[in-house]
Amino acid sequence: MSWAIEVNNLNVWYGDKHILKDVTFKVPKNIIFAIMGPSGCGKSTLLRAMNRLLDLNPYARVEGQVKINGIDVYSDNIDITWVRRQFGMVFQIPNPFPHLSIYENVALGPKVNGLVKDKSELDRLVKRALEQAYLWDEVKNDLKKPASMLSGGQQQRLCIARALALKPKIILMDEPTANLDPVASSKIEELMLELKEEYTIIIVTHNPQQAARISDYVAFLYMGELIEIGETSMVFTRPKHELTEKYVVGRMG
Amino acid sequence: MNKRKIIEKLMLGVISTLAVISAIPIFAIMFNVYAEGLKHVNLSFLIDLPPPPVGDRVGGIGPALVGTFTLVSLAMVIGGAIGFFTGLYLSEFSHTKLSQYTQMFLQIMVEFPTIIIGLFAYTILVAPIKRFNALAGGFALSIVIIPYIALNVREAYKSIPYTLKEAAFSLGVSAPVAYLRILLSTARRGVLTALLIGMAKVAGETAPLLFTILGTTFTYFGGLDQPINAIPLLIYNFALSPYERWHQVAWGAAAVLLTIILLIFIVSRLIVKEVKL
Numbered sequence: 001m002s003w004a005i006e007v008n009n010l011n012v013w014y015g016d017k018h019i020l021k022d023v024t025f026k027v028p029k030n031i032i033f034a035i036m037g038p039s040g041c042g043k044s045t046l047l048r049a050m051n052r053l054l055d056l057n058p059y060a061r062v063e064g065q066v067k068i069n070g071i072d073v074y075s076d077n078i079d080i081t082w083v084r085r086q087f088g089m090v091f092q093i094p095n096p097f098p099h100l101s102i103y104e105n106v107a108l109g110p111k112v113n114g115l116v117k118d119k120s121e122l123d124r125l126v127k128r129a130l131e132q133a134y135l136w137d138e139v140k141n142d143l144k145k146p147a148s149m150l151s152g153g154q155q156q157r158l159c160i161a162r163a164l165a166l167k168p169k170i171i172l173m174d175e176p177t178a179n180l181d182p183v184a185s186s187k188i189e190e191l192m193l194e195l196k197e198e199y200t201i202i203i204v205t206h207n208p209q210q211a212a213r214i215s216d217y218v219a220f221l222y223m224g225e226l227i228e229i230g231e232t233s234m235v236f237t238r239p240k241h242e243l244t245e246k247y248v249v250g251r252m253g
Numbered sequence: 254m255n256k257r258k259i260i261e262k263l264m265l266g267v268i269s270t271l272a273v274i275s276a277i278p279i280f281a282i283m284f285n286v287y288a289e290g291l292k293h294v295n296l297s298f299l300i301d302l303p304p305p306p307v308g309d310r311v312g313g314i315g316p317a318l319v320g321t322f323t324l325v326s327l328a329m330v331i332g333g334a335i336g337f338f339t340g341l342y343l344s345e346f347s348h349t350k351l352s353q354y355t356q357m358f359l360q361i362m363v364e365f366p367t368i369i370i371g372l373f374a375y376t377i378l379v380a381p382i383k384r385f386n387a388l389a390g391g392f393a394l395s396i397v398i399i400p401y402i403a404l405n406v407r408e409a410y411k412s413i414p415y416t417l418k419e420a421a422f423s424l425g426v427s428a429p430v431a432y433l434r435i436l437l438s439t440a441r442r443g444v445l446t447a448l449l450i451g452m453a454k455v456a457g458e459t460a461p462l463l464f465t466i467l468g469t470t471f472t473y474f475g476g477l478d479q480p481i482n483a484i485p486l487l488i489y490n491f492a493l494s495p496y497e498r499w500h501q502v503a504w505g506a507a508a509v510l511l512t513i514i515l516l517i518f519i520v521s522r523l524i525v526k527e528v529k530l
Contacts, residue, residue, distance in 0.1 A: 089420075089423040095419070109424040112424065
């Protein structure tokens with residue numbers, strides 16, 4: 001079986017603080033893989049360790065391997081920008097670039113990375129990304145308007161379109177619905193189920209119900225340690241570990 | 254009304270009055286300068302050579318205006334560029350010792366007497382070639398401007414939310430593209446304001462020019478290695494002269510200088526639209 005991503009003995013420290021402890025797991029392709037756990041367990045850090053966004057934090061130190069297609073993103077001589085382009089990332093707070101138009105928010109990534117030859121190709125790419133994010137019909141007449149005019153849920157779908165426009169292999173989502181109302185959240189969840197046909201999605205959530213609803217595989221992270229991992233149906237019905245059981249039945253925050 | 258409310262009203266009245274008083278000088282100065290100077294300003298005043306001390310020729314401040322533009326351009330090119338990148342470094346590498354020390358030194362430099370900066374420029378760029386020159390003036394003004402721009406650019410970049418920085422880097426771009434192409438436009442208001450305020454600051458500087466550009470030249474522009482004039486220095490020289498005609502030119506020049514600086518401030522307020530974050 002070929003894996004979308006393999007994480008081997010990953011350790012992360014912020015200064016002296018040991019955030020992730022010997023985390024090891026594999027993610028199959030074209031599934032939704034949820035990483036759940038209480039606040040502060042290291043979920044977001046784990047996500048950022050995968051696409052090396054953690055490098056932005058000068059106090060973070062990483063040991064271990066993260067492999068995509070067999071290539072360790074932490075090997076020497078690796079081009080970090082290449083690593084980041086393998087992933088599309090969606091963040092907890094919808095963060096479109098506020099000074100750019102809706103169109104430009106999506107077009108920016110392909111443009112600065114030289115993914116397109118000309119304007120018409122860029123137009124097609126932007127349209128396709130917005131369609132994939134279920135946003136095209138809502139914004140097709142407002143492409144020149146600033147992204148800040150969109151609602152929170154629309155902004156988040158715009159951020160998904162921005163991530164898709166890079167033609168990534170894997171989409172990383174860091175609690176993408178944490179700041180959205182239930183209607184906007186369910187739209188994003190539907191969208192994810194659609195997107196897994198083409199992409200591998202890794203989502204971080206502190207909400208076990210969300211993990212149960214949408215994911216195929218789930219990992220439970222607690223205080224920096226990977227407690228349990230498996231098919232979602234198994235983990236939720238027959239958890240092997242006591243901590244997991246406590247968490248999924250809602251007896252742990 | 255009880256006693257507490259009366260005291261509150263009274264105190265509010267006092268500090269409001271003080272606030273108004275603190276704004277009086279700017280209006281008094283503007284009124285003074287424009288009342289005395291504006292009547293001498295017209296197109297030929299901006300273009301012509303200064304008049305001889307006596308005689309009928311009205312004259313103007315052409316060379317000084319050219320000089321001020323030359324010097325401010327030099328300062329913006331040298332000091333603006335260094336200041337901008339220093340500010341970017343201070344903001345994005347604030348965890349490094351180098352950044353922390355640099356910031357400390359820049360904060361001291363902001364308060365440096367500018368006349369000392371002029372003396373420094375004199376010793377390294379005037380004394381060796383034995384001639385006052387435009388480059389020395391531009392160099393001195395660059396040193397004046399660097400800490401202003403660096404510290405303000407630092408603030409501008411610091412104000413960008415971390416989540417937008419993550420968004421920029423998550424697109425798989427190099428640091429220069431992220432900082433200069435994507436995030437710069439997010440911080441453009443702060444950065445442009447920093448540059449404009451720096452520009453206004455050096456456009457009006459006199460002390461760093463006293464030892465560097467000479468200032469009494471009657472030619473428009475002879476090259477960067479030649480003496481040059483500047484409006485503030487012209488005001489200083491002409492106002493101290495015994496000739497009534499030169500006093501008038503100095504007042505006119507003051508009105509022009511004040512207008513330039515007010516324009517820079519107005520531009521920095523109006524044209525640079527705020528980015529809503």
